[in-house]
Amino acid sequence: MNDNVNAPAAPEDGPSAVPPAADAAATTGARHCGLIAIVGKPNVGKSTLLNALVGQKISITSRKAQTTRHRITGMRTIDATQFVFVDTPGFQTLHGNALNKSLNKAVQGAVGDVDLILFVVEAGSFTPADARVLALLSKGIPIVLLANKLDNIHRRGDVAPWLQTMQEKHPFAEIVPMSAKSAKDVERMFAICAKYLPEQPWFYEEDELTDRSEKFLAGELVREKLFRLTGDELPYTSTVIIDKFEEEPPQKKGQKRLLRIAATIVVERDSHKAMVIGDKGERIKRIGMETRVELEKLADAKVFIELWVKVRSGWADDEARVRSFGYE
Ligand SMILES: Nc1nc2c(ncn2[C@@H]2O[C@H](COP(=O)(O)OP(=O)(O)OP(=O)(O)O)[C@@H](O)[C@H]2O)c(=O)[nH]1
Numbered sequence: 138m139n140d141n142v143n144a145p146a147a148p149e150d151g152p153s154a155v156p157p158a159a160d161a162a163a164t165t166g167a168r169h170c171g172l173i174a175i176v177g178k179p180n181v182g183k184s185t186l187l188n189a190l191v192g193q194k195i196s197i198t199s200r201k202a203q204t205t206r207h208r209i210t211g212m213r214t215i216d217a218t219q220f221v222f223v224d225t226p227g228f229q230t231l232h233g234n235a236l237n238k239s240l241n242k243a244v245q246g247a248v249g250d251v252d253l254i255l256f257v258v259e260a261g262s263f264t265p266a267d268a269r270v271l272a273l274l275s276k277g278i279p280i281v282l283l284a285n286k287l288d289n290i291h292r293r294g295d296v297a298p299w300l301q302t303m304q305e306k307h308p309f310a311e312i313v314p315m316s317a318k319s320a321k322d323v324e325r326m327f328a329i330c331a332k333y334l335p336e337q338p339w340f341y342e343e344d345e346l347t348d349r350s351e352k353f354l355a356g357e358l359v360r361e362k363l364f365r366l367t368g369d370e371l372p373y374t375s376t377v378i379i380d381k382f383e384e385e386p387p388q389k390k391g392q393k394r395l396l397r398i399a400a401t402i403v404v405e406r407d408s409h410k411a412m413v414i415g416d417k418g419e420r421i422k423r424i425g426m427e428t429r430v431e432l433e434k435l436a437d438a439k440v441f442i443e444l445w446v447k448v449r450s451g452w453a454d455d456e457a458r459v460r461s462f463g464y465e
Contacts, residue, residue: 167217167336168217168218168219168336168337168338168339169217169218169219169331169334169335169336169337170218170219170221170334170335170337170338170339170340171219171220171221171251171252171253171333171334171335171337172221172222172223172250172251172252172253173220173221173222173223173251173252173253173254173255173330173334174222174223174248174251174253174254174255175187175222175255175257176248176254176255176256176257176270176274177256177257177258177267177270177283178258178264178266178267178269178270181257181258181259181285181286182257182259182285182286182317183257185317185318186255186257186283186285186317186323186326187211187222189317189318189320189323190211190213190220190222190323190326190327191211191212191213191222212340212341213327214339214341214343215327218327218331218334219334219339219340219341219343220327220330220331220334221340221341223248223251248274248275248278249275250275250278251278252278252279252333252334252335253278253279253280253281253310253330253333253334254274254275254278254279254280254281255280255281255283255326255330256270256271256274256280256281256282256283256309257283257285258282258283258284258285259284259285259286259289260284260285260286260287260289260290260296260299260314261284261289261290261295261296261299263299263302263303263306268306271306271307279310279333280307280309280310281309281310281311281312281313281329281330281333282303282307282309282311282312282313283313283315284296284299284300284303284312284313284314284315285315285316285317286316286317287314287315287316287322288316288318288319296314300312300314310333311329313325313326313329351382351396351432351436352379352382354432354435354436355379355382355396355398355400355428355432355442356377356378356379356400358428358431358432359377359400359402359424359425359428359442359444360376360377362423362424362427362428363375363377363402363413363424366420366423366424366427367412367413367420370412371404371409371412371413372405372409374405375402375403375404375405375409375413376402376403377400377401377402377403378400378401378403379398379399379400380399380400380401380445381397381398381399381443382396382397382398383396383397383398384396384397384438385397392439393437393438393439394438394439395438395439395440395441396432396436396438396439396440396441397441398432398440398441398442398443399442399443399444399445400442400443400444400445401444401445401446401447402421402424402444402445402446402447403446403447403448403449404446404447404448404449405448405449405450406448406450407448409448410446410447410448413446414446421444421446424444425442425443425444428440428442429441429442
């Protein structure tokens with residue numbers, strides 16, 4: 138096996154490693170900072186990894202992104218190194234409709250000029266969908282292969298031959314077998330990523346964790362609740378549009394500001410609409426309630442949210458409409 142395979146953290150490892158770049162910077166004062174994209178087909182563990190890397194206490198700031206091409210999902214500053222994670226709006230490699238074409242373009246735009254790509258697959262598996270994602274990635278940017286869910290593999294010896302085959306797929310900068318659910322493995326990722334981030338000033342303040350706007354997060358939260366509460370029944374073409382986002386200052390001292398939000402969930406069929414609304418409206422009520430509770434915490438505000446459901450059949454195939462929904 139080549140030496141670009143990074144052995145998983147052994148249980149007896151000491152306290153988490155400090156990124157070497159950060160270590161060196163402590164004496165020279167040099168700061169490092171760079172963009173990191175986490176890509177992979179659905180369900181390989183990208184969100185789990187991102188949440189673990191950025192930490193739990195995501196706070197919202199309304200600062201503009203450093204570059205408009207990138208949507209920043211989170212950042213973490215450790216000693217002198219700032220790790221900025223950019224979002225890739227999901228690789229859809231199976232269908233060729235307008236929505237997916239637009240998403241794939243957005244993905245290629247987002248990963249085209251990052252400093253490092255973390256390409257996540259499930260350890261022991263490399264499917265045609267993984268190969269399609271890899272083929273979309275820009276040449277010339279270092280790609281670290283993360284063989285995630287290592288904990289699902291009971292005989293570690295079984296992984297070695299697979300790792301060998303992975304080295305033939307692409308000249309990966311490194312191959313890291315790991316588990317996004319292991320705090321120790323996640324912590325090691327900072328030292329691995331730090332090596333690829335250039336010396337330059339930080340893009341964000343040390344304690345900023347995301348630059349997403351509250352309006353954007355409101356839409357994402359509704360979307361997340363929508364898909365979680367409808368299970369796998371609802372097709373991915375359903376989307377959420379924020380129709381109104383108004384902020385009112387606190388009425389009295391000690392009170393919180395108020396966010397008034399109205400959002401429309403757009404689905405393709407009447408049957409999907411019924412699914413979203415649920416029996417006596419209980420599902421849509423729950424989507425609204427869970428969104429409100431989470432947004433109140435994240436935004437430190439009082440939130441009123443109104444939800445509507447609309448049927449627009451075939452919208453995912455209509456390019457103009459896809460654009461009007463903010464995908465381009
Ligand atoms: N056993 C195990 N499960 C994991 C690990 N990482 C993620 N998972 C699980 O895998 C499933 C998918 O994880 P996500 O983080 O949602 O995956 P994703 O790649 O963001 O998925 P999409 O949002 O569909 O693109 C969840 O049930 C996770 O709990 C891991 O290291 N080990």
